[in-house]
Amino acid sequence: AQAPMFADLAGDISVSFEFFPPKTEKMEEQLWQAITQLEPLSPSFVSVTYGAGGSTRERTHATVSRIVRETSLVPAAHLTCVAASKGEIDEIADQYWEAGVRSIVALRGDPQGTDARFAPHPDGYASAADLVAGLSARHAFDISVAAYPEVHPEATSASADLDNLKRKLDAGANRAITQFFFSPEAYFRFLDKALAAGISAPILPGIMPVTSFAAIRRMSANTEIPSWMEAMFEGLDDRPGPRALVAAVVAADLCRRLYEGGVRDFHFYTLNRAEQAYATCHLLGLRPKETAA
Numbered sequence: 001a002q003a004p005m006f007a008d009l010a011g012d013i014s015v016s017f018e019f020f021p022p023k024t025e026k027m028e029e030q031l032w033q034a035i036t037q038l039e040p041l042s043p044s045f046v047s048v049t050y051g052a053g054g055s056t057r058e059r060t061h062a063t064v065s066r067i068v069r070e071t072s073l074v075p076a077a078h079l080t081c082v083a084a085s086k087g088e089i090d091e092i093a094d095q096y097w098e099a100g101v102r103s104i105v106a107l108r109g110d111p112q113g114t115d116a117r118f119a120p121h122p123d124g125y126a127s128a129a130d131l132v133a134g135l136s137a138r139h140a141f142d143i144s145v146a147a148y149p150e151v152h153p154e155a156t157s158a159s160a161d162l163d164n165l166k167r168k169l170d171a172g173a174n175r176a177i178t179q180f181f182f183s184p185e186a187y188f189r190f191l192d193k194a195l196a197a198g199i200s201a202p203i204l205p206g207i208m209p210v211t212s213f214a215a216i217r218r219m220s221a222n223t224e225i226p227s228w229m230e231a232m233f234e235g236l237d238d239r240p241g242p243r244a245l246v247a248a249v250v251a252a253d254l255c256r257r258l259y260e261g262g263v264r265d266f267h268f269y270t271l272n273r274a275e276q277a278y279a280t281c282h283l284l285g286l287r288p289k290e291t292a293a
């Protein structure tokens with residue numbers, strides 16, 4: 001009998017997971033359940049997102065610190081340029097460095113108001129490239145930056161956006177992580193263009209589970225949502241159980257196609273839940289490390 005398609009995948013992959021800082025005790029509990037379940041997959045790093053307001057900054061710091069204290073994981077702290085002077089951002093970077101945090105995901109960030117455009121703080125970093133330059137001058141951080149296979153919505157052109165990615169890498173970033181996408185072709189075309197533009201750093205695909213089709217549609221400014229996907233999630237809005245199973249199949253199939261195209265590094269947007277990311281890693285052949293008896 002023929003084996004299922006996933007049976008050929010050898011698990012020779014490396015993965016990373018993104019989390020967001022919890023707002024309540026209940027969310028904190030959920031996050032830590034997810035971290036505990038995903039830790040045995042030995043991710044190369046786990047990243048923690050960062051919001052613009054003061055309290056969300058504190059939460060990022062608290063989450064990263066707890067990861068340092070309580071796990072063997074390598075945390076990567078997201079940091080943005082929004083609403084802070086260079087001095088304030090440098091101070092946060094110093095605190096991370098002193099706490100033993102060596103990895104930063106450096107982003108420009110978005111303004112807090114919904115459709116406001118980003119305006120740099122008068123004494124702040126003006127772009128992610130600027131932030132990367134500032135961080136690398138300060139400490140020997142390992143730095144990741146954002147990449148957009150389907151082009152950042154504010155970019156004047158695809159090639160200007162690629163130039164910007166190159167500037168970020170030239171300024172000292174070590175790798176890029178992509179915005180989520182649903183078409184493997186979009187990702188592979190982007191890799192080809194990046195290579196042609198002289199970019200040799202790894203560009204990790206960011207894998208987003210479809211927890212709500214409406215939310216995905218709302219968040220997908222430039223991201224193509226294949227027409228089959230709409231049909232796939234039709235009628236599942238009020239059926240969370242089946243929707244999660246379908247979403248897991250869709251994410252795993254995307255990863256299978258990426259794997260078959262040669263991808264071995266995967267970054268998962270976990271939304272603080274372990275199941276989907278774990279199942280996808282499992283289908284790709286990844287198994288937890290044996291723990292010493």
Ligand code: FAD
Pocket residue numbers: 048049050051052078079080105106107108109110126127128129145146147152153154155156160161164168177178179180206
């Ligand atoms: P930049 O690289 O600075 O680019 C922003 C725009 O400006 C692009 O259109 C670029 O082409 C253009 N640009 C920059 N410099 C120039 C120039 N010199 N000339 C012409 N054009 C230029 N947001 C958060 O608030 N917190 C997070 O934790 C967070 N994590 C993220 C993680 C990932 C993996 C990704 C993909 C995004 C994340 N974001 C996060 C969202 C991100 O902040 C937004 O997408 C933001 O709009 C752009 O950030 P950037 O770092 O890509 O900016």
